[in-house]
Amino acid sequence: MAFILAGHPTKGADAARSLGNETLDRASSVKGKLSSGIAERARRRRGDEEERDEEG
Structure with a gap:
């Protein structure tokens, strides 16, 4: 250089x-890639928590 x-x-x-x-x-x-990955992981976690709440 x-x-x-x-x-x-x-x-x-x-x-x-x-x-x-x-x-x-x-x-x-x-x-952008990092923030998208973090947001996707948070969405999945919230979905898992909602399923557990419905079952429990």
């Missing part, structure tokens, strides 16, 4: 910005 940033100042800034944007996109994607 250093060879990209060492050249023209504008190109280096563009490369850094691009890398930052890609990293932010990946982080947002992971965050």
